[in-house]
Amino acid sequence: MSDEVRLLGLVAAIFLVGAILHWVYLKSIEEKLRAKAGGDFDMRSLKNALQVRQGSNFNTVMLASWSLFFVALASLYFLTPTVFPKYNYFRLAQVASDWWGFAGFGILIIIIVLFAASAIPSFSLPWTYRFYVIPRSAKRVLTPAIPMLLIISIASSLYLGTIYPRLDSFSWNVGYAALLLAQLLLILPVLVGFVEEIR
Amino acid sequence: MRPCVVGIGGAGGNVLKKFLQSQDVDLVVYKFGVHQAFGDVKGIWLDSASQDADSSKQKFYGCLTDGKYPGYLISHDIIDANSPTRGYVKDLYGFDLKAQGYDRRAEYLKGIFEIFDFDTNLKNLASKEFGGEMNPIPNYIWKRGIRPFTLLNKGLINGDRNINGNSSGNSNGCINGSINETAKKENSQNSPTLGQNLINAIGSLTDQTMNNRAPSGTKTNLCDSILFIASLGGGTGTGFINPITSYVRSEELAFPIFAIGILTESGTESREATEGQRDLGAVIALSDLLTRRAGTGIDGLIIVDNQILVNKHKKNWPAMDEEIYNAMKPMLDSRDYPGGAEGQSDTPAMRRVFWEADKTNGTPGEENTILLPPFMVPCYHSRKSSGKSVETLVESALSMDGRLFPCDPRKADRAYVFASGFFDALSVDEAVQKRTGLPDEKVKVYRKIGDGRHEEVLILLRDPYGGTPGAHETANTFEWRMHGIVSEAVKYIEENQTNIIESLGFRDLTKEHLRSYFYGEDGLRSELQKCLTRLERGEKPVFTRQLKIFGDGMEAPVDDATPKSRGGVQMTEAEIREMVREEIKLHSR
Secondary structure: HHHHHHHHHHHHHHHHHHHHHHHHHHHHHHHOOOOOOOOOOOEEEEEEEEOOOOOHHHHHHHHHHHHHHHHHHHHHHOOOOOOOOOOOOOHHHHHHHHOHHHHHHHHHHHHHHHHHHOOOOOHHHHHHHHHOOOOOOHHHHHHHHHHHHHHHHHHHHHHHHHHHOOOHHHHHHHHHHHHHHHHHHHHHHHHHHHHHHHH | EEEEEEHHHHHHHHHHHHOOOOOOOOOOOOOOEOOEEEHHHHEEEEEEHHHHHHHOOOOEEHHHOOOOEEEEEHHHOOOOOOOHHHHHHHHHHHOOOOOOOOOOOOHHHHHHHHHHHHHHHHHHHHHHHHOOOOHHHHHHHHHHHHHHHEEOOOOOOOOOOOOOOOOOOOOOOOOOOOOOHHHHHHHHOOOOHHHHHHHOOOOOOHHHHOOOOOOOOOOOOEEEEEEEEEEEOOOOOHHHHHHHHHHHHOOOOOOEEEEEEOOOOOOOOOOOOOOHHHHHHHHHHHHHHOOOOOOOOOOOOOEEEEEHHHHHHHOOHHHHHHHHHHHHHHOOOEEEEOOOOOOOHHHHHHHHHOOOOOOOEEEEEEEEEEOOOOOEEEEEEEOOOOOOHHHHHOOOOOOOEEHHHHHHOHHHHHEEEEEOOOOOOOHHHHHHHHHHOHHHHHEEEEEEOOOOOEEEEEEEEEEOOOOOOOOOHOOOOOOHHHHHHHHHHHHHHHHHHHHHHOOOOOOOOHHHHHHHHHHHOOOHHHHHHHHHHHHHHHHOOOOOOOOOOOOOOOOOOOOOOOOOOOOOOOOOOOHHHHHHHHHHHHOOO
């Protein structure tokens, strides 16, 4: 197994940890409330009670960021045959080498992500922010930082796609580092909420 | 509780800014969807001085009639410079309906609003000029300014109002005109392009799908109550708060309406209004607000003493405004405990609880006890989530440092507790009972989940005074502070007859009515002296009788052609509305 695949495992592991922390966060609140408020509610009403509006600007940027994240991830791993020789965009050589080839790839990923997010809102990460009180100061940091990191990652992948079959490990590493950092920032509200909850 | 917060006058506008500060991030390049304030509250700033609202003086509010949000509304914009109604009022009474900022005296605005209830000719004139509306200024404020943000607007104009912060309209000032005309202009001037529509739709869709539930459990962004904020002792807020709340109440008998009154600090302030003059304004406003029977005025006055905030924050005005806002946050927090057992989101139920009474409440009336709106003294404390006992939190809130108005918590006849954090209702209840001496059934606890970082408690003490003769001599009691204000007001009335009556421009008719209102046998001076006696004896309530400058048995100036009253009971417009409603109900059964 190559290092790149192991690093993909790290991305998946962070997702998993984020999902677990979110679940623990909800369970912890549920337990506290059952102890204080009695057991006269179910998880659905708890989720309803916890919801807080974050604002349209923040929501729009975060949804766009999650879409960009998957575009960045797919571009890094599935644009060129470097990591997965059998499963990559370059197997559709004619489409990939057209003038709109890279853009088409990105748009396709965005459509898939948005469709998946809308189809299973309870399980998709962009929707989880509504359960956390995110201070405006944190929003001010997250909203510009995440898209910028993802654009760096996507730009690195596009560069790798452009120079292929030449390889450039530095660009790949930059793309991955930016992607990982963006992912950590994307789940930061969950991490902070969890820490505050168990404190 | 999700109120439409209405800041009246300069101070009201400044405090409202804190309530409306955006919880969303500012993207600089574009704003998607709606402005997001804490607790999903909406708001509007009402002022009478367009120069104060000018964009060169403040950047937070835009002109509401231009479709801007957060927005301000200039109350007299509905009155045209050459309005016949304005001319009539000027000629007969000496009041100017378009005076910028009106006047620092509460009686000026009180007089202006009362003549619209009192003068038949004026009503007819206004009705002719304003399409059937006999009291155009409060009507304009209500229908153009406040109602569109409330649930009451459903199905009336266009449903939920467009409060897109990005709408671009005429930025050179407000557009005058009727509601429909303004709405038409707004539609034609602010028609968004296809691209803008698409971007807004994305913002709205994202907002709706990522928050698929309105906090109150309803699928609407509209407000379920109204919360007025005004300084008591200033100019516009003091004069406006009673006429506006009364007008709104006359339109909507059961809608929850609360008010926050901020009593100005002692001493002469920046605009050279003396303490006596400001205290007189405050007393007039308090008396008018708190002597309206249940269902005819506000449902409770949350009273704040600016002097306490001045001492604490050394005249750092934004910090003082922030403290008032922070204190109200537990009440506005939309994260109620699940299950809804405490009825946190049911504001009408909360309103009923605020009016709960027993034999000890109210004013003795002819047959039954007359219920009058209560004073609510807010006591607040916040700390970082620590897992410490709720007792210490409650103790801090009820301590001298936590009270926003001087009082003795043991004198309260009810306590409404808004606790934010993870608390056992019984522990909160017991902690409050222990420190107030109230029995279990007189303490009502509403719990909120909060933000996870802080634990907060807001305790509204209802009418925390009375029962102890001579309490007005003890510093930091409610009676002491109220006695001081009323005494100053009486002193001002006695020493400033010329300033009060002989004001430049007042016509003889107005002077006669003012003289009677202030110095008549049953006038304000005499009534305030009775208030002082009640405070000294430890009696409740402080204010019992509503006084009018115009009305109360006086005859309106009438044309010969107009049939004179035959000595029947003179009714206000609000009372007429209520009577008509009752009649309609009776016939529809």
